[in-house]
Amino acid sequence: MxxxxxxxxxxxxxxxxxxxxxxxxxxxxxxxxxxxxxxxxxxxxxxxxxxxxxxxxxxxxxxxxxxxxxxxxxxxxxxxxxxxxxxxxxxxxxxxxxxxxxxxxxxxxxxxxxxxxxxxxxxxxxxxxxxxxxxxxxxxxxxxxxxxxxxxxxxxxxxxxxxxRYKPLYHASAVTACGHLVALIDMAIEILTKCGLAAKDAQEILLPLIKSTIENLSEQTTAEALTGTFARADVETLEKHIEVLRENVSAEALDVYLQLGNRSAHLAERQGISAEKLERMREKISLAKRNLK
The missing domain is CATH 3.40.50.720 (NAD(P)-binding Rossmann-like Domain)
Incomplete structure (x- = not known):
């Protein structure tokens, strides 16, 4: 044809x-x-x-x-x-x-x-x-x-x-998974540059981590693929993150971190992490959001 x-x-x-x-x-x-x-x-x-x-x-x-x-x-x-x-x-x-x-x-x-x-x-x-x-x-x-x-x-x-009728909703999902993912990675790169690294180097350093996460998602559910601070309900580390982000990045970037933190806590809950620990994390996130300038 x-x-x-x-x-x-x-x-x-x-x-x-x-x-x-x-x-x-x-x-x-x-x-x-x-x-x-x-x-x-x-x-x-x-x-x-x-x-x-x-x-x-x-x-x-x-x-x-x-x-x-x-x-x-x-x-x-x-x-x-x-x-x-x-x-x-x-x-x-x-x-x-x-x-x-x-x-x-x-x-x-x-x-x-x-x-x-x-x-x-x-x-x-x-x-x-x-x-x-x-x-x-x-x-x-x-x-x-x-x-x-x-x-x-x-x-x-x-x-x-x-x-x-669902085309716009479908597209919002696609933008979240693609365009917003790039924006999120850009934010991660920006945070890493605050450690003294050039943006190009920061991107190169983060790429293997990003790729391994995507590979995990090809074999696991989102809850199963969650690792790190929120998967462990590590309140002390969360407090340190909030402190250094408040000192080094914009309020907007900190707000994104906190919003995603709530979503990560939801995933951790599906992993079976202690409800008590997760509630403490949510309280820390809520307090930090109230203190955003």
Whole structure:
């Protein structure tokens, strides 16, 4: 089947390269600036035709992906609805939006859906290799979902579906596990730099710890994977942490530590740690939160 992709950023580029490697013909790459997609086109055979975003009337592919930013999806779908002569399968790749945003295309006879890969793509070329074994959230009309599942299988991925109304909640979970994880690690790096280390060195030092934690999560529940101060209900160490964090980092960073401390105490409780010890930890956290400036 022939495919056109609208919006060749990191995800769109990765998808184009990966689909081409699996035997799909990438017919068109549609971008605002044609030079932006030339690098991606070098990885695709046969070479796709690069179109500008004013040439939607030239699109006639069996499958069309809209991989733009969320706020641009509606505009792209409207342009497609005005110009598309074929009743194609049309998918967007937003995590937070449902296929309802493609309603105008559905009214034109297209089969619409959404396909969102649960991976982090920071580079198009490297990202093309990350779809294998990844989970994809697919939703939409029955015919569209059937094709979406076929595409995911061909990419070596796994699929699951949710009700359309839950897309924003699903995406909030994904952001917490990915973007917020990066933000949390950035905070850990910042704390370690207060010990006199350069940020680059701090990141390198923390990475094996982070990787080992992720590896534990691949084999254990979150409660089982919890280690350290909160898993031991070590009140004395918690008190030291609060003291040095108050002296060395922002109130915001300390607040994040305390909020996560409450969640860690909840996990420790599921491990069977003494309720009395955990209550003492919660009291320390509560007191520290009241004293935040």
């Amino acid at each position: 022939k495919i056109s992709i609208i919006g060749i950023g990191r995800l769109g580029g990765a998808l184009a390269i990966a689909l081409a490697k699996k035997g799909y013909e990438i017919e068109n790459l549609i971008v605002r600036k044609k030079e932006n997609s030339e690098i991606i086109a070098e990885f695709i055979e046969p070479k796709p035709e690069i179109l500008s975003d004013s040439e939607f009337d030239k699109i006639s592919s069996d499958i069309i992906f809209i991989t733009t930013q969320d706020f641009e999806i509606k505009k792209a779908s409207e342009s497609l609805a005005e110009n598309l002569k074929k009743k194609s399968f049309v998918f967007h790749t937003s995590g937070s939006l449902s296929s309802k945003i493609l309603q105008n295309l559905k009214e034109k006879g297209c089969k619409v859906g959404s396909i969102h890969p649960l991976i982090s793509v920071s580079d198009a070329v490297l990202g093309a290799e990350r779809f294998k074994d990844a989970y994809f959230c697919v939703e939409g009309g029955d015919e569209a979902v059937k094709i979406a599942k076929e595409i995911v299988k061909n990419l070596g991925g796994k699929f699951f579906s949710i009700e359309t």
